[in-house]
Amino acid sequence: MSGRADTPVAGSPGTDTAAAPPRPAPGCALHILDDAGVVFSQASQDIFAFNTSATYIWCQMEEGLAPDAIARAYAETFACTGAEARDHVDQALASWTGLGLLAGTAPAAADPPARRSRFDPDSVPPHREPAVVAQRRYRVARTAVRIRFTAADQEACVHPLLAHLESDDPAGDETVIDVVALGDGTMALYRDGAAAMDCPRMGLLAHKVKGLVWYCAVMGADYLFDFHAGVVGAGDRCLLLPAAAGSGKSTLTAALCHAGMQYLSDEIALLEAGTFRARPMPLALCVKDTAWDLLAPLYPDLAGLPAHERMDGKIVKYLPPPVNADPVPAEGLPATAVIFPRYDPDGPTELRPLAKNEALRRLLAECIVVSTALDQDQVRGLVDWIGRADTFDLPTASLAESVRLVLRYCGRT
Numbered sequence: 432m433s434g435r436a437d438t439p440v441a442g443s444p445g446t447d448t449a450a451a452p453p454r455p456a457p458g459c460a461l462h463i464l465d466d467a468g469v470v471f472s473q474a475s476q477d478i479f480a481f482n483t484s485a486t487y488i489w490c491q492m493e494e495g496l497a498p499d500a501i502a503r504a505y506a507e508t509f510a511c512t513g514a515e516a517r518d519h520v521d522q523a524l525a526s527w528t529g530l531g532l533l534a535g536t537a538p539a540a541a542d543p544p545a546r547r548s549r550f551d552p553d554s555v556p557p558h559r560e561p562a563v564v565a566q567r568r569y570r571v572a573r574t575a576v577r578i579r580f581t582a583a584d585q586e587a588c589v590h591p592l593l594a595h596l597e598s599d600d601p602a603g604d605e606t607v608i609d610v611v612a613l614g615d616g617t618m619a620l621y622r623d624g625a626a627a628m629d630c631p632r633m634g635l636l637a638h639k640v641k642g643l644v645w646y647c648a649v650m651g652a653d654y655l656f657d658f659h660a661g662v663v664g665a666g667d668r669c670l671l672l673p674a675a676a677g678s679g680k681s682t683l684t685a686a687l688c689h690a691g692m693q694y695l696s697d698e699i700a701l702l703e704a705g706t707f708r709a710r711p712m713p714l715a716l717c718v719k720d721t722a723w724d725l726l727a728p729l730y731p732d733l734a735g736l737p738a739h740e741r742m743d744g745k746i747v748k749y750l751p752p753p754v755n756a757d758p759v760p761a762e763g764l765p766a767t768a769v770i771f772p773r774y775d776p777d778g779p780t781e782l783r784p785l786a787k788n789e790a791l792r793r794l795l796a797e798c799i800v801v802s803t804a805l806d807q808d809q810v811r812g813l814v815d816w817i818g819r820a821d822t823f824d825l826p827t828a829s830l831a832e833s834v835r836l837v838l839r840y841c842g843r844t
Contacts, residue, residue, distance in 0.1 A: 451497075452492070452495055452496060452497040452498075453492050453498070453524055453527075453533050453534070454492065454495075454533065454534040455489075455492065455493065455532065455533065455534065456472070456474070456531060456532055456533055456534050456535075456536060457474075457534070458472060458473035458474045459471070459472050459473070459474075459532050460807050461481075461486070461489050461490070461493065462807075462810060462811050462814040463486070463814075464480075464787050464788050464791065464814050464817065464818055465786070465787045465788065465818065466483050466486075467480070467481055467482055467483050467485075467486050467786070467787070467788035468481045468485070468486035468489065468490075468788070469481065469788070469791060469810070469814050470489065470532060471805070471807060471810040472530075472531065472532060473805070473806060473807065474531070475530075475531060476801075476804060476805060477530070478791075478795055478810060478813075479530070479532075480788045480789070480791050480792040480795070481788065482788065484505075484509065484519060484523075485523055487505065487508060487509075488501055488505065488519070488520055488523045488524075489523075491504055491505070498517070498520050498521070498524065499517075501520050502516040502517040502519075502520045503516070505519060505520060554629045555619045555620075555621075555626035555627070555628070555629050556613070556619065556626075557626070558609070558621045558624045558625065558626065561579060561581045561609050561611050562581055563579045563580065563581060563609075564580055564581060564582060564583060564586075565579075565580045565583065565586045566578060566579045566580065567580075567586070567590055567593070567597060568597065568598050568599065568600075568605070569593050569596040569597055569598055569644070570596060570598040570600070571596055571644060571645075571647075571648035571712060571713070571714065572648060572651070572652060572710055572711050572712060572761055573651055573652065573761060574606065574647055574648040574650075574651035574652070575598065575600070575604065575605035575606070576605060576606050576607075576608060576644055576647055576648075577605050577606070577607050577608070578593075578607075578608045578609075578610065578640065578644075579607065579608070579609045579610065580610050581609075581610060581611050581612050582610075582612050584633065585610045585612070585618070585633075585636060588633060588636050588637055588737075588739075589610070589636060589637055589640045591736070591737075591749070591751075592637055592641060592714075592715040592749035592751070593640075593641075593644065593714075593715070594751065595713070595715070595751045595752065595754075596713070596714070606622060606623060606647045606651075607622070607623055607624075608620060608621065608622055608627075608640070608643055608644070608647075609621040609624075610630075610636070610640065616631075616632060616633075617629065617630065617631050617632070618630040618633075618636065620639060620640065620643055622643060622647065627643055628642075628643065632740075634739060634740040635739075635740050635741075635742065636739075637739040637749060638739055638740060638741045638742065638747075641714060641715070641749070644714065645699070645712070645714060648712060648714075649699070649701065649712075649800075652701050652710050652712075653703060653710075654701035654702060654703055654704075654710060654802055655702060655703065655704035655801065655802055655803070655809065656700075656701075656702040656798060656800075656801060656802075656813075657699060657700070657701055657702075657798070657799045657800035657801070657802070658671065658673050658699070658700040658702065658794060658797050658798055658799065659673060659674070659675070659698060659699065659700075659797040659798075659799055660672050660673035660674070660680070660696075660698070660699070660700040660797060661674075661680045661681060661683065661684035661696060661697045661698065661700075662684075662695035662696045662699075662700045662709045662711075662712075662766075663684060663687045663688060663692040663693060663694065663695065664692060664693030664694070664695055664757070664759055664764050665692055665693070665841040665843070666693075666757065667764065667765075668764055668765055668766070668767040668768075669693070669695060669709050669763070669764040669765070669766050669767070670766070670767070670768045670769070670770055670837070670841075671700050671709065671766050671768070671769045671770070671794075672684060672770055672771075672772055673700070673769065673771060673793065673794055673797040674771060674772050674773060674797070675796075675797065677774070678772055678773045678774055679722075679772050679773070679774040679827055679830075680697070680698070680772055681697040681698065681716055681717055681718060681719075681722070682718070682722040682725055682726060682830060683772050683825075683827070683830065683833055683834070683837075684696075684697040684716065685697070685716050685718065685726055685729070685730070685750060685752075686726065686729060686830055686831075686833075686834045687834055687837060687838075688716075688752055688753050688755070689729040689730065689753055690834050690838055690843075691755060691843065692755075692838075692841070692843075693755050693757055693758075693759050693764075694713050694716075694752040694753070694755065694759075695709055695710075695711045695712065695713060695759055695763065695764070696709075696711070696712040696713065696714070697714075697716040697717060698717065699712050699799075700766070701763075702766060703763070704809060704812070705812060706765060707765060707766050707812075707816045708762060708763040708764060708765050708766070709763045709764060709765075709766050710762075710763040711759045711760075711761070711763055713752055713759070715749035715750055715751050715752070716749070716750040716751075716752060717747050717749060717750075718733065718747060718748050718749075718750050719745055719746070719747050720738070720745075720746045720747070720748075723748065725830055726750070730750060733748060733750060736748040736749065736750065766816075766820065767819075767820055767821065768820055768821040768822070768823070768840070769790055769794060769817070769820050769821070769822045769823070770782070770822075770823045770824075770825050770837065771785065771790070771793055771823065771824050771825060772825045772827055772833065773824075773825070773826055773827065774827050774828075775826040775827060775828055776828050777828070778826050778828055779826065779828065780825075780826065780827050780828045780829045780832040780833055780836070781824075781825070781826060781836075782823050782824075782825055782833075782836040782837070782840060783823060783824045783825070783826075784821075784822070784823060784824075785822045785823055785824045786822075787817055787818055787822060790817060790820075790822035791813075791814070791817050794817070821840075823840075825837075
């Protein structure tokens with residue numbers, strides 16, 4: 432699945448639709464979502480969020496109506512002129528033709544499912560058994576990881592951001608990560624003896640190791656969708672906080688956890704097929720320098736944490752999550768709400784109900800990975816789940832007010 436979501440009602444007017452009535456392409460099906468719809472193309476693995484008018488036109492097409500008849504029904508239903516109705520119908524059909532959603536058109540080739548991250552280890556020398564000076568064991572959900580260090584400063588850099596995940600249980604399979612100094616200030620990372628990534632300097636080591644641990648944990652998880660989202664628990668359920676970088680997602684996640692909500696993740700929501708339970712991935716929260724002052728009153732220890740570099744040039748600190756009274760079960764919690772935070776310093780702070788098709792469009796925009804090629808039953812499950820979930824937009828000027836609103840929604844104030 433490409434992870435895109437469109438409302439295909441735009442196109443070139445004047446499409447020749449006088450021939451046989453249009454029909455959906457094989458493998459394309461509409462799933463109703465409130466007063467709108469979702470079309471899934473199994474051939475291209477694309478999901479399209481339709482608005483109400485596009486959904487209406489598609490339904491008429493499924494009934495076998497020709498474009499003229501669709502336009503007449505559209506004009507009566509939406510109280511517009513015949514010319515306006517025909518223009519809307521022609522634009523929709525032209526758009527769907529271009530997307531390969533109509534019979535006789537060619538859909539775009541589907542991308543293969545992208546479950547695995549791609550590493551570029553060309554600069555990493557072959558693995559040799561390292562001279563280990565220290566090693567630590569950690570557990571992230573169901574994944575056990577042992578990290579072996581070849582220098583004391585490596586352990587001092589990495590362990591603080593993983594210390595809350597340290598485990599004394601050596602039982603079962605574990606992934607071994609070796610951090611190997613190459614003698615010129617650079618390092619190489621290996622996963623079970625295979626080259627994983629290079630690290631040109633100590634300032635990047637925490638970022639690199641955290642990313643590799645994250646990768647191992649994702650590979651050990653059972654999930655269908657991987658969304659870029661914070662995840663916080665509220666007893667027997669959880670809330671997703673999907674957002675693009677810079678929206679304040681991690682900051683809000685940290686503040687909600689300080690207020691007593693359970694911590695599952697600040698950047699990844701792994702949703703299980705069918706149940707839509709979110710797996711816990713409680714790696715340290717990544718706090719950018721722009722949020723340090725905001726979170727300092729909540730987390731006094733933040734000021735003393737070391738700063739680290741990321742590959743994108745951002746300077747961050749890795750904040751261990753607070754320990755809450757209610758642990759999150761290894762199988763995770765069912766996601767029952769989706770809240771889209773977006774930092775807007777000049778606007779109000781409001782928790783606004785969000786239309787389901789718009790919520791699905793935004794959620795798919797934050798889809799990182801789908802673990803397998805989707806079928807219509809899985810997409811129907813996705814649509815049914817988002818239809819049941821509470822969906823909100825959360826423009827945020829005040830962090831404290833955003834926390835208050837979310838807690839009030841959860842019945843915690």
